[in-house]
Amino acid sequence: MDAEACDMMSKRHAASTMASVAAWLPIARASAIGWVPIAQNPMPQSPATANSHRSDERLKINVSGRIFEVWRNTLEKYPDTLLGSNEKEFFLDSETGEYFFDRDPDVFKNILNFYRTGKLHYPKNECVSSYDEELAFFGVMPDVIGDCCYEEYRDRKRETQERLIDDKESDNPEAAGVMTFRETMWKSFEDPQSSTVALVFYYVTGFFIAISVLTNVTETVPCGVIEGTNLNPPCGDRYDEAFFVVDTACVMIFTVEYCLRLYAAPNRCNFMRSIMSIIDVVAILPYYIGLVIPENDDVSGAFVTLRVFRVFRIFKFSRHSQGLRILGYTLQSCASELGFLLFSISMAIIIFSTIMFYAEKNQENTKFVSIPAAFWYTIVTMTTLGYGDMTPDTIMGKLFGSVCSLCGVLVIALPVPVIVSNFSRILNQNQRQDKIKAQKKARLHRIKMAKQACNHAYVKAKREIEEAELRRQNGQADLDTSDKDVFEVQHHHLLNCLEKTTNVAFTEDRPTCLEGEANKISHTPPLSPHDSLASLTSKSCCGRKRRMPLSSSCSKKEANDIGGELSDVKIMREGDDSADNGHNHYSHRSSPQIITNNNRRLGHSSNDNTNAELHMSML
Amino acid sequence: MSAPLIDSKKAEPKPPQLSILRQASKVDAEAGILDHITITRYKPESLESLCRNTKFTKREIQIMYRGFKQECPTGIVNEDTFKHVYGQFFPQGDSSAYSHYVFKTLDKDNHGCITFEEFLHSLSDLIYGSLEDKLQWVFNLYDQNRDGFVSRTELATMITAIYDMMGAKTVPPIDKFTVEKHVNDIIEQTEESSQSELISYETFKRLCIKDHQPSSTFHEFATDLRLRH
Numbered sequence: 096m097d098a099e100a101c102d103m104m105s106k107r108h109a110a111s112t113m114a115s116v117a118a119w120l121p122i123a124r125a126s127a128i129g130w131v132p133i134a135q136n137p138m139p140q141s142p143a144t145a146n147s148h149r150s151d152e153r154l155k156i157n158v159s160g161r162i163f164e165v166w167r168n169t170l171e172k173y174p175d176t177l178l179g180s181n182e183k184e185f186f187l188d189s190e191t192g193e194y195f196f197d198r199d200p201d202v203f204k205n206i207l208n209f210y211r212t213g214k215l216h217y218p219k220n221e222c223v224s225s226y227d228e229e230l231a232f233f234g235v236m237p238d239v240i241g242d243c244c245y246e247e248y249r250d251r252k253r254e255t256q257e258r259l260i261d262d263k264e265s266d267n268p269e270a271a272g273v274m275t276f277r278e279t280m281w282k283s284f285e286d287p288q289s290s291t292v293a294l295v296f297y298y299v300t301g302f303f304i305a306i307s308v309l310t311n312v313t314e315t316v317p318c319g320v321i322e323g324t325n326l327n328p329p330c331g332d333r334y335d336e337a338f339f340v341v342d343t344a345c346v347m348i349f350t351v352e353y354c355l356r357l358y359a360a361p362n363r364c365n366f367m368r369s370i371m372s373i374i375d376v377v378a379i380l381p382y383y384i385g386l387v388i389p390e391n392d393d394v395s396g397a398f399v400t401l402r403v404f405r406v407f408r409i410f411k412f413s414r415h416s417q418g419l420r421i422l423g424y425t426l427q428s429c430a431s432e433l434g435f436l437l438f439s440i441s442m443a444i445i446i447f448s449t450i451m452f453y454a455e456k457n458q459e460n461t462k463f464v465s466i467p468a469a470f471w472y473t474i475v476t477m478t479t480l481g482y483g484d485m486t487p488d489t490i491m492g493k494l495f496g497s498v499c500s501l502c503g504v505l506v507i508a509l510p511v512p513v514i515v516s517n518f519s520r521i522l523n524q525n526q527r528q529d530k531i532k533a534q535k536k537a538r539l540h541r542i543k544m545a546k547q548a549c550n551h552a553y554v555k556a557k558r559e560i561e562e563a564e565l566r567r568q569n570g571q572a573d574l575d576t577s578d579k580d581v582f583e584v585q586h587h588h589l590l591n592c593l594e595k596t597t598n599v600a601f602t603e604d605r606p607t608c609l610e611g612e613a614n615k616i617s618h619t620p621p622l623s624p625h626d627s628l629a630s631l632t633s634k635s636c637c638g639r640k641r642r643m644p645l646s647s648s649c650s651k652k653e654a655n656d657i658g659g660e661l662s663d664v665k666i667m668r669e670g671d672d673s674a675d676n677g678h679n680h681y682s683h684r685s686s687p688q689i690i691t692n693n694n695r696r697l698g699h700s701s702n703d704n705t706n707a708e709l710h711m712s713m714l
Numbered sequence: 715m716s717a718p719l720i721d722s723k724k725a726e727p728k729p730p731q732l733s734i735l736r737q738a739s740k741v742d743a744e745a746g747i748l749d750h751i752t753i754t755r756y757k758p759e760s761l762e763s764l765c766r767n768t769k770f771t772k773r774e775i776q777i778m779y780r781g782f783k784q785e786c787p788t789g790i791v792n793e794d795t796f797k798h799v800y801g802q803f804f805p806q807g808d809s810s811a812y813s814h815y816v817f818k819t820l821d822k823d824n825h826g827c828i829t830f831e832e833f834l835h836s837l838s839d840l841i842y843g844s845l846e847d848k849l850q851w852v853f854n855l856y857d858q859n860r861d862g863f864v865s866r867t868e869l870a871t872m873i874t875a876i877y878d879m880m881g882a883k884t885v886p887p888i889d890k891f892t893v894e895k896h897v898n899d900i901i902e903q904t905e906e907s908s909q910s911e912l913i914s915y916e917t918f919k920r921l922c923i924k925d926h927q928p929s930s931t932f933h934e935f936a937t938d939l940r941l942r943h
Contacts, residue, residue: 118781122833123803125840126816128848129855132922133873133900166780546805550883586803593804597877599884599892601806 120582124589130596139591142584155193156207161200162193169210176234178210202229214241217248223255238537249530281359297415300352304411307345311405314338346382349375349408371414378408436511440477443506447473447499454492461488472496477503554601556587756789758830768838775834782830791828793817807881815875819855853918863912870897 131138154170156163156178173179186194196203202221206229209215217226217240226248230237240248274282283293314331321328331338353375360366381401413419426433448469455463462485463469472485476499487496594600758764758779765772786795793814800813820828820836839847856864856872873896877888904917913921 118778119785119799120803121778121841122820122837123800125837126820126855128840129812129816129852129872130876132852132856132918133869133876133896135896135899549805589803593876593879597880597888597896599880599886599888601880602883602885 120585120589124585127589127592130592134596135598136595138595139588142588155191156203157188157191157193157195158198158200158203159196161203163203163207165207165210172210172213173235178206178233180234182234198232199225199229202226203233206230206233206235209235209239215239215244216241217244219247223248223251227252238534238541242531242534245534246527246530277359278361280355281361284356284359300348301412301415303345303348304408304415306341307349307405307408310338310341310345311408342382345408346379349379349411353379371411374407374410377404378411381405432515440506443477443502444470444473447477447495447502450495451487451492451499454489454495455487458488458492463487463492473499476500478507479503550601552583553587553590556583557591756829758789764831764834768834769842770834770838778834778837779830782833789830791833793826796828804879804881806883807879809879811871811875811878815855815858815872818858819851849919849922850915852922853915856918863914864918865912866897866901869900869913870894873897873900 152167153164154167156165170178170183177183183194186196188195201218202225205216205218215230215235215237227237237248282289283296287293287297315329317327318330318333319327321333353372356372356375357363357366366372381404384401413423445466448466451472452463452466452469455461455469463472469485472487474480475482475485476496479500481500487493590601761772761775764770764775768775770778782791783789785791785799796817797810797813800809800816803809817828818824820832822832822836836851839851843851853864854860856868858868858871870893874893877893877896880888900921904913904921
């Protein structure tokens with residue numbers, strides 16, 4: 096069964112490859128006359144083309160009322176699509192003699208153009224899913240989309256896929272059935288919508304975070320004058336027990352939450368290293384340290400500093416807010432650009448501070464006592480704040496001060512859009528290069544498969560002829576071979592003549608090689624003239640001029656290495672030169688060398704890149 | 715692009731305006747195929763005159779022109795396209811060398827590109843021409859420098875080119891000794907006694923005809939187009 100499927104696939108490859116250049120077979124065969132003088136064996140007989148090929152007729156295709164007409168030959172270029180095979184007979188309306196399809200006529204126009212030109216185009220204002228559906232219906236593989244439209248198609252495809260994945264994740268019930276208690280708990284922490292308990296928990300923690308932040312803020316507000324004194328202490332000092340109680344309650348809740356999360360986390364090490372858990376710890380630690388430290392004046396200063404860390408509790412809100420998470424993610428991804436911005440600003444600050452210091456230092460009562468003191472002035476001036484607490488008095492100082500403020504506008508305002516646009520441009524470029532590389536790899540692979548398929552078809556045909564001959568000799572009946580393509584028969588005859596001329600025969604690798612690879616690639620290799628340069632140079636780059644013994648040239652599947660692929664791509668651009676050098680090589684009499692086909696690489700198509708890029712971890 | 719790009723031929727078979735084809739070949743040398751399409755276009759002479767000048771029927775010419783124009787929308791074939799198309803028929807080997815020589819032989823006026831008329835004339839010679847025509851064509855193929863003799867170098871070049879088309883996956887495997895041996899065999903067969911090892915046209919004719927049936931051998935390569943419909 097496998098060998099059969101493989102044979103069929105190779106036949107389809109071979110046929111589709113050949114049909115597009117069918118018009119040139121006569122000249123190829125005619126030019127083979129040049130082999131006659133050196134032929135070592137007599138030429139085999141020309142195939143009897145007794146069966147008449149179908150005439151060159153026009154077919155009418157009616158797609159939802161719009162009529163398309165096309166030569167039959169054009170459709171048969173790609174015999175493994177719906178229109179190229181006899182599958183279209185199912186849609187034949189015998190009364191009107193036309194093929195009727197109840198599909199979208201606008202998309203069909205593109206599909207028909209694919210048959211005509213060999214390139215499939217993707218219209219920009221078409222929905223990707225509907226386009227894919229039409230392609231699937233007509234049996235056309237999406238990877239024959241031409242270079243001009245491929246990027247757009249792939250981008251849109253990725254968008255829709257992301258959208259679909261998000262939807263799927265949200266309404267996908269746990270297929271695992273019964274989860275452990277731990278898993279349930281983790282799920283309820285991560286996704287508040289999953290159950291009522293989770294929702295309650297979500298709101299309770301949010302409430303307590305808010306309470307905690309509020310108390311931190313209000314305990315510093317002056318509460319009002321105590322009767323009988325002139326003091327106006329902050330609320331925290333006046334009602335310190337109340338505040339202490341509230342604080343304790345909040346910390347209790349946070350501690351319990353942290354412990355529960357720690358218990359439920361699938362990977363505790365990862366959890367403890369994650370930023371949210373660090374924020375949790377930092378938020379609750381000051382309280383415990385405050386409990387432990389005795390009421391000692393020396394250390395209480397340090398303790399006060401620790402209380403500052405309580406403000407980090409506000410970051411706990413980011414679990415509750417999607418927007419906050421996105422902001423954090425954006426900053427994270429722009430880290431290097433922001434770093435550069437900071438660096439350029441610091442340079443400017445140092446320069447101007449130095450200048451201002453030396454301009455102002457001899458002034459009496461000047462605030463510019465040192466260069467670091469001048470930093471404050473420079474920053475305030477460059478960001479156009481201008482507090483006015485430090486101002487220059489000398490003329491030189493004022494001059495440089497104004498230059499500083501002008502530069503400030505430039506230094507702050509200019510890099511930001513440049514950085515942003517650079518960032519997006521470089522990101523796009525990288526992605527484009529990856530896409531192009533992936534497509535090139537896939538196309539090279541497809542071309543190689545087509546070549547192998549062709550060879551395989553020929554060897555198989557030879558074997559069949561031998562078997563038929565044997566059967567005829569044994570007096571058995573001939574098998575029905577009437578559906579042989581005239582074109583293919585003639586092509587095989589040509590190859591046979593070549594074999595006879597050179598007195599060697601074609602062989603091939605094990606046919607099972609094809610099957611595994613063939614599943615991953617398209618069935619409709621496009622071979623338009625625009626592909627010619629790529630395939631031409633790929634041949635000349637595969638066939639490097641060195642002798643190789645037969646054993647190593649029949650290499651099997653090897654691991655695909657990116658470095659090798661890049662060198663392949665590099666060589667392709669120089670392929671023009673090498674092709675030209677080829678003839679000079681032959682016309683001068685250096686020792687004639689055989690160009691061998693180096694089938695080193697049978698790579699895998701790179702559709703799995705997209706899946707890896709889709710997942711964006713937010714937290 | 716000052717000159718009109720579309721050139722229509724006059725009644726007598728005069729070669730088309732050289733300027734256009736010079737432009738075409740210049741474009742070939744520099745840019746890739748994409749530029750080619752936007753700049754040049756060539757229109758062959760009318761169907762009737764082609765029918766008269768070659769031995770094909772109208773229908774055959776129609777079919778062939780359609781296929782021709784499909785592969786080369788500009789109406790002329792440059793060497794790269796020809797090599798690519800030729801390579802489709804010999805996927806296992808490297809046919810660039812042989813197709814180069816075929817191209818040079820087809821390109822009679824040496825413009826670096828083949829027009830549809832040249833294509834058709836050559837094909838008509840090769841399929842329906844006399845034995846003499848075919849032999850002359852083959853001799854031109856081998857005689858690369860057009861000096862009227864086929865030298866040993868030229869012969870070796872051609873034989874190498876033909877062996878290249880077989881590729882690597884052959885049994886028995888090909889190496890340079892196979893080629894040299896083949897060259898020596900052929901030289902021996904010509905019974906060329908002179909030291910210069912130059913094969914003249916007469917010797918070449920004798921070599922081709924040998925003891926095979928010449929007319930039938932050459933006929934094996936003729937694609938009878940009429941049967942295709």
